[in-house]
Amino acid sequence: MKNRLMSMTKHFSSMIRPLGLVACLCVLTGCVMEPITGRRRLILTPMSMETELGLQAWSETLKKERLSTNASRTAAVTRVGDALKKTVKASGYDWEFKLFESKQANAFCLPGGKIAVYEGLFDFLRNDAELAAVVGHEIAHATARHGGERMTQALAVNLGTAALLYATSGQGAEQQQRWLLAYTGISNLGVILPYSRVHEYAADRIGLIYMARAGYDPRAAVNFWTSFAAGKGKQSAISEFLSTHPLGEKRIAKLKEHMGQALAEYRKAPKRHGYGQTY
Ligand SMILES: [Zn+2]
Structure with missing residues (x-):
């Protein structure tokens, strides 16, 4: 019994060693602070990568x-994108905002500052401020370097998998497979998924401040997400957006939590547009 316990402790310590290494690196290199929220996290990938x-x-x-041929909608994406990028203090980004022809109600950002909006989203947008809520959220994913954070997490999970294989190398292939299945189940549900929620809430909060600084009434973000959530049963086009942008009352409640700070920023904005142009 004692021997078994000792060998389990040995296995466990070799399993957690790589994670310990990640924690040490965090102390040595200093974690990267997320803008606005101040959340500290480890990012091992260089920004250039x-x-x-x-x-x-x-x-x-x-x-x-295919780029959208709708001139007024394309102009709206450019107008709102230009206003938002001026409020972003982070350097090293080459911002570009494109509207693509598609029935999908979707938007995404890529590290480095490339933002895509799909035309189907305009079925749910009533004004520039609501568009600013979506584009601000996407800009926030880029400035918060959520891509790098997720790559770092994947690295930690891979290190954990390698350590588990090493620790269980004396066991039969079948038993090893069982360990691996248990571990990957835990690592997906326990690490990756909750982080994506953290990223969504963080992007909402940061985006809210960006839109307010750009002079768009931040209350439009609550209006947009509320009506978008209400319309989700009616439109299959938004299902893809929802798979990466979970909606719920909690999300809207969290936005409202930060509304006081956002409204203070909005009042300080050099030029206020209110809800901006309506569609
Ligand atoms: Zn998002």
């Missing part, structure tokens, strides 16, 4: 997707 990957994905997107 994230930008490079973002640019590669962007050139693929430009080849694959």
Whole structure:
């Protein structure tokens, strides 16, 4: 019994060693602080690498997707994007905002500052301020370097998997497979998924401040997400957006939590547009 316990302790310590290494690196290198929220997290990927990957994905997107021919909607994306990028203090970004022809109500950002909006989103937008809520949220994913943070998490999970294989190497293949299944189950549900929620809430909060600083009434963000959530049963086009942007009362409640700070920023904005142009 004692021997078994000792060997389990040995296995366990070799399993957690890589995670300990990550924690040490965090202390040694200093974690990267997220803008606005001040959340500290470890990012091992250099920003140049994230930008490079973002640019590669962007050139693929430009080849694959068709640019929208709707002049007024394209102008809205450019107008709102330009107003928002001026409020972002982070350097090293080459901002670009494109509207793509698609029935999908979707938007995404790539590391380095490339933002895509799909035309279907306009079915749910009533004004520039609501568009600023979505584009501000996407800009926030880029400035908060959520891509790099997720790559670092994947690295930690891979290190954990390698350690588990090493620790269980004396056991039969079947038993090893069981360990691995248990571990990957835990690592996906326990690490990756909750982080994506953290990223969504963080992007909402940061985006809210960006839109307020750009002079758009931040209350439009609550209006947009509320009506978007209400319309989700009616439109299959938004299902893809929802898979990456979980909606719920908690999300809207969290936005409201930060409304006081956002409204204070809005009052200080050099030029206030209110809800801006209506569609
Ligand atoms: Zn998001």
